[in-house]
Amino acid sequence: MKAYQELSREELISLHEELLKEYDAWKEKDLTLNMARGKPSSAQLDLTNDIMTVLGHDDYYSEDGTDLRNYGILDGICEAKKLMGDVMDAKPSQTIVFGNSSLKIMFDTVSQAYTFGILGSTPWCKLDKVKFLCPVPGYDRHFGITAQFGIEMIPIPMDENGPDMDLVEEYVNNDETVKGIWCVPKYSNPTGIVYSEETVKRFAALKPAAKDFRIFWDNAYALHHLYPDIDVDIPNILEECEKAGNPDMVYQFASTSKITFPGAGIAAMSASEANIEEVKYRLSWQTIGYDKINELRHVRYFKNVEGLSTHLKKHADIMRPKFQATLEMLDKELSDLKIARWTNPLGGYFISFDAMEGCAKKIVAKCKEAGVTMTEAGATFPYGVDPKDSNIRIAPTFPPLDEIVTAVSLFITCVKLVSVEKLLEE
Amino acid sequence: MKAYQELSREELISLHEELLKEYDAWKEKDLTLNMARGKPSSAQLDLTNDIMTVLGHDDYYSEDGTDLRNYGILDGICEAKKLMGDVMDAKPSQTIVFGNSSLKIMFDTVSQAYTFGILGSTPWCKLDKVKFLCPVPGYDRHFGITAQFGIEMIPIPMDENGPDMDLVEEYVNNDETVKGIWCVPKYSNPTGIVYSEETVKRFAALKPAAKDFRIFWDNAYALHHLYPDIDVDIPNILEECEKAGNPDMVYQFASTSKITFPGAGIAAMSASEANIEEVKYRLSWQTIGYDKINELRHVRYFKNVEGLSTHLKKHADIMRPKFQATLEMLDKELSDLKIARWTNPLGGYFISFDAMEGCAKKIVAKCKEAGVTMTEAGATFPYGVDPKDSNIRIAPTFPPLDEIVTAVSLFITCVKLVSVEKLLEE
Numbered sequence: 001m002k003a004y005q006e007l008s009r010e011e012l013i014s015l016h017e018e019l020l021k022e023y024d025a026w027k028e029k030d031l032t033l034n035m036a037r038g039k040p041s042s043a044q045l046d047l048t049n050d051i052m053t054v055l056g057h058d059d060y061y062s063e064d065g066t067d068l069r070n071y072g073i074l075d076g077i078c079e080a081k082k083l084m085g086d087v088m089d090a091k092p093s094q095t096i097v098f099g100n101s102s103l104k105i106m107f108d109t110v111s112q113a114y115t116f117g118i119l120g121s122t123p124w125c126k127l128d129k130v131k132f133l134c135p136v137p138g139y140d141r142h143f144g145i146t147a148q149f150g151i152e153m154i155p156i157p158m159d160e161n162g163p164d165m166d167l168v169e170e171y172v173n174n175d176e177t178v179k180g181i182w183c184v185p186k187y188s189n190p191t192g193i194v195y196s197e198e199t200v201k202r203f204a205a206l207k208p209a210a211k212d213f214r215i216f217w218d219n220a221y222a223l224h225h226l227y228p229d230i231d232v233d234i235p236n237i238l239e240e241c242e243k244a245g246n247p248d249m250v251y252q253f254a255s256t257s258k259i260t261f262p263g264a265g266i267a268a269m270s271a272s273e274a275n276i277e278e279v280k281y282r283l284s285w286q287t288i289g290y291d292k293i294n295e296l297r298h299v300r301y302f303k304n305v306e307g308l309s310t311h312l313k314k315h316a317d318i319m320r321p322k323f324q325a326t327l328e329m330l331d332k333e334l335s336d337l338k339i340a341r342w343t344n345p346l347g348g349y350f351i352s353f354d355a356m357e358g359c360a361k362k363i364v365a366k367c368k369e370a371g372v373t374m375t376e377a378g379a380t381f382p383y384g385v386d387p388k389d390s391n392i393r394i395a396p397t398f399p400p401l402d403e404i405v406t407a408v409s410l411f412i413t414c415v416k417l418v419s420v421e422k423l424l425e426e
Numbered sequence: 427m428k429a430y431q432e433l434s435r436e437e438l439i440s441l442h443e444e445l446l447k448e449y450d451a452w453k454e455k456d457l458t459l460n461m462a463r464g465k466p467s468s469a470q471l472d473l474t475n476d477i478m479t480v481l482g483h484d485d486y487y488s489e490d491g492t493d494l495r496n497y498g499i500l501d502g503i504c505e506a507k508k509l510m511g512d513v514m515d516a517k518p519s520q521t522i523v524f525g526n527s528s529l530k531i532m533f534d535t536v537s538q539a540y541t542f543g544i545l546g547s548t549p550w551c552k553l554d555k556v557k558f559l560c561p562v563p564g565y566d567r568h569f570g571i572t573a574q575f576g577i578e579m580i581p582i583p584m585d586e587n588g589p590d591m592d593l594v595e596e597y598v599n600n601d602e603t604v605k606g607i608w609c610v611p612k613y614s615n616p617t618g619i620v621y622s623e624e625t626v627k628r629f630a631a632l633k634p635a636a637k638d639f640r641i642f643w644d645n646a647y648a649l650h651h652l653y654p655d656i657d658v659d660i661p662n663i664l665e666e667c668e669k670a671g672n673p674d675m676v677y678q679f680a681s682t683s684k685i686t687f688p689g690a691g692i693a694a695m696s697a698s699e700a701n702i703e704e705v706k707y708r709l710s711w712q713t714i715g716y717d718k719i720n721e722l723r724h725v726r727y728f729k730n731v732e733g734l735s736t737h738l739k740k741h742a743d744i745m746r747p748k749f750q751a752t753l754e755m756l757d758k759e760l761s762d763l764k765i766a767r768w769t770n771p772l773g774g775y776f777i778s779f780d781a782m783e784g785c786a787k788k789i790v791a792k793c794k795e796a797g798v799t800m801t802e803a804g805a806t807f808p809y810g811v812d813p814k815d816s817n818i819r820i821a822p823t824f825p826p827l828d829e830i831v832t833a834v835s836l837f838i839t840c841v842k843l844v845s846v847e848k849l850l851e852e
Binding site for chain 2: 287
């Protein structure tokens with residue numbers, strides 16, 4: 001196949017007619033498929049059904065003998081702090097186990113900084129201007145939180161090593177209104193990028209102008225390898241920050257949402273002891289504690305972090321063929337045409353797809369018109385605005401394989417069609 | 427027994443010597459007992475152990491067929507909204523089911539009003555002054571929330587019908603800086619007072635100067651009768667507010683913390699559809715949803731609100747003897763002495779005890795010194811300051827009956843001793 005750019009106008013016109021017919025044929029199929037959400041499939045959820053019954057009728061004591069049915073224990077039962085701490089390479093003393101949602105922890109963390117400040121700094125609500133750096137493309141729900149608080153979001157481009165660290169350093173080290181940065185350091189949402197060792201170390205070595213600057217290190221996919229035999233690891237951010245003299249500069253987050261059941265899992269935060277002490281003090285005004293029985297349920301089921309990793313290998317066995325099928329189709333149909341680029345992730349839940357500039361919204365709309373819902377174009381950028389209108393997040397985990405093949409086929413047709421239309425306009 | 431006020435100085439001195447001996451004998455017993463926290467006892471918790479195993483390995487569909495293991499459903503599964511709505515006399519459309527803690531919902535509700543405002547009003551953080559009315563004695567954790575946000579708390583006296591409504595009306599209807607009031611309308615913490623029909627109706631008929639004034643109606647003990655055969659009911663606050671033309675004036679809260687397991691229960695909020703819509707919109711930025719499996723667990727176990735009530739009768743059977751023993755001892759030992767008053771609650775978790783003015787802190791300290799922890803004196807007032815230093819919250823639910831008898835005996839000795847000392851000082 002020839003690259004589309006090399007086709008003559010006549011060739012493009014005839015190709016356009018062909019693609020229109022193809023597209024119309026798709027529309028007649030009356031599809032209703034969804035490739036939008038990073039949800040585990042039913043087959044993945046089935047892997048964990050035994051957790052429902054792992055706690056017997058009288059199994060409610062923690063290893064230190066506490067009756068976990070009653071009030072008490074604000075920061076998580078000791079064995080759950082160990083488990084979730086190990087997920088994040090953190091000590092139990094650096095870890096708090098919360099409820100079911102790491103997103104909620106992140107929202108609350110921003111909210112507390114906004115209202116009460118961080119370790120004695122001025123509450124952000126009292127400042128004229130607060131900014132966050134937002135590596136792009138990124139996770140729409142991160143940007144949603146900062147948007148709610150009126151925090152100005154500055155997009156930071158990413159390459160295969162993570163965010164552009166020259167730019168991050170320039171902002172963080174010189175602008176004291178920059179109070180935070182959203183990071184998904186491993187199998188980034190949606191690119192699948194794994195931050196390089198150098199990137200992590202440059203993060204740890206930042207010299208923030210604002211003493212209440214914090215890295216929001218959302219380690220959502222810490223253990224979520226698609227190819228468990230390929231060794232993917234990143235330095236321990238808590239340790240690196242400590243070594244660099246910035247022990248308090250990072251809040252780390254993780255959850256079991258994509259390990260057990262989304263919504264019925266446990267979520268956790270880790271940070272320096274000084275940060276943890278502040279968070280615990282503030283928590284003490286909010287709740288008497290989180291669901292300790294569910295924490296125990298998770299510990300009983302997995303025993304330790306190795307148990308989690310073993311379990312995630314079974315997830316990977318279900319997810320990998322879906323990623324591979326998607327990538328093979330994109331490769332076969334699009335790689336020669338020079339109208340798109342996409343990532344080949346080793347973990348996480350997404351493939352990030354870049355169409356020609358100005359085409360993403362039209363592609364997603366065409367898919368929608370023919371019955372396939374993709375993540376909204378722009379969602380991966382602050383304020384929902386992708387300045388190049390190019391990025392589309394593909395989520396190939398939830399539908400069964402045959403539906404993914406159908407949806408990706410249609411998607412490819414739409415990419416071709418919209419690209420040809422763009423070339424014809426030029 | 428003669429009232430202490432009628433004793434001569436000589437009689438008081440000799441009584442004081444006797445009581446000191448009695449107290450010293452207590453100290454030698456090396457007690458470690460706790461009457462401080464409103465916690466259910468182990469025997470109460472045992473009532474619910476079957477909930478641990480009520481969901482089978484493949485029981486995870488809601489009645490509308492949704493797979494509850496996955497992401498989705500922000501406001502609670504339909505059957506849990508029905509169940510918790512019924513607890514609060516609210517329609518499912520007026521109800522959101524959250525995580526495990528109603529305190530956390532209340533904190534977040536104040537926090538959202540502080541940061542974002544209510545239905546278009548100015549966020550409280552942008553105002554110079556925000557005040558809350560605090561019926562006293564009340565729940566320390568309510569006051570803790572408002573204190574955190576720097577909200578000025580105004581104590582409102584209570585009588586057997588609830589808060590002094592003349593005063594409430596004067597403040598709410600004339601002062602637009604008054605933005606809220608904390609209420610526990612049924613079996614109030616700690617007095618056990620049940621708001622009268624007139625009180626509820628006067629609440630509903632308030633004409634707030636501030637259009638973002640809200641009643642925080644913490645219906646924590648809606649079903650928690652100690653004497654289930656005695657009919658205790660209060661008007662439906664949501665309906666009354668609607669009838670009075672104030673549909674949006676109230677947020678209501680409830681949980682199963684003292685029905686199933688504290689910490690592993692479910693909590694809910696109910697309010698007008700307009701309020702609920704706003705809360706849901708804001709929630710949509712915070713989380714993808716709460717623990718739906720735990721919601722289903724509760725629905726399967728109780729089936730409906732009648733199931734909850736039946737279950738609470740078993741709780742009452744365990745709690746009632748403890749309340750009765752405490753009250754009988756107080757009656758027998760103190761009623762003639764005219765040095766104290768206390769409540770005789772028909773439900774809830776507490777007895778409220780008023781010592782002579784200036785004696786509460788000393789009584790609690792004496793108890794502590796002899797090994798019995800009571801709720802800190804003053805805790806039932808805003809800022810921890812009881813202006814009369816008179817109120818003590820007695821929590822007779824957690825310890826076994828024999829320990830309660832011991833603890834209350836010591837408490838009575840301390841009350842007598844401190845009262846005599848006060849009279850001798852005069």
